[in-house]
Amino acid sequence: MTLLEDILNYNVRFVEDKEYENYKTSKVPTMKAVMLTCMDTRLVELSTKALGFKNGDVKLVKNAGATISHPYGSTMRSLLVGIYALGAEEIIIMGHKDCGMGGIDVDTVLGTMKERGIKEETIAILEHSGIDLNHFLGGFSDVRENVRANIDIVYNHPLFDKSVPVHGLVIDPHTGEVELIQDGYAKVISK
Numbered sequence: 001m002t003l004l005e006d007i008l009n010y011n012v013r014f015v016e017d018k019e020y021e022n023y024k025t026s027k028v029p030t031m032k033a034v035m036l037t038c039m040d041t042r043l044v045e046l047s048t049k050a051l052g053f054k055n056g057d058v059k060l061v062k063n064a065g066a067t068i069s070h071p072y073g074s075t076m077r078s079l080l081v082g083i084y085a086l087g088a089e090e091i092i093i094m095g096h097k098d099c100g101m102g103g104i105d106v107d108t109v110l111g112t113m114k115e116r117g118i119k120e121e122t123i124a125i126l127e128h129s130g131i132d133l134n135h136f137l138g139g140f141s142d143v144r145e146n147v148r149a150n151i152d153i154v155y156n157h158p159l160f161d162k163s164v165p166v167h168g169l170v171i172d173p174h175t176g177e178v179e180l181i182q183d184g185y186a187k188v189i190s191k
C-alpha cells in the first residue's frame, strides 16, 4: 500500500470515529501568537508541546530552517497576515539545534538536482537571470544568529507594526529545552 492510500484509509476511520472532536477549536489563536519554526520531523509535535501549546493556541508557520528567505515571500506574508488579519498579537521565531539547514552544502544540493535530471543549462540560465542559488538554497552556520537575523527582517520590515513583540527562541530537538534568544517585550516600541 502506498503512503497516499494509507492516508486516505486512515482518514475515513478518523472521520467516522469522530476523532476530530478532540481537535475542535476556532481559527483565532487562543494564545494570540503566530510562530515560525522549522519543518524538522522531530518538531512536528515537539515544537508546540514543549511550549505548552495545544491545537488552536497558535498560528504555525513552518519551513526549512525557520527562515524568512525574502521580505516579500510567503513566510513574511504569513507573519504579517497573522498579525493584521488572523488574531495574533505576538510573533515567535524558533530555530533549533542540529538543524538540517545549518551548514547545508549548496553544491551538494545542486549536484543531487543534476543527478535527478535538472540540466546544467537550466541552472546557468537561472544564475544569469540574477537568481542567487547559493542564497536561495543556502542555510546558516549559527542558529542563534539566524534567529536574530530573522527577527531583524521582521522588525525592519516597512509593513511591520513595531508595537508587536517578536520573541526569539532556540529549541533542543532531543529534550525540548528552549533557550531564550530575544525577549520581544524588551524591544517593543509602544504607540
Ligand SMILES: [Zn+2]
Pocket (backbone or CB within 6 Å): 038, 039, 040, 064, 065, 066, 096, 098, 099, 100, 101
Ligand atoms: Zn531545522
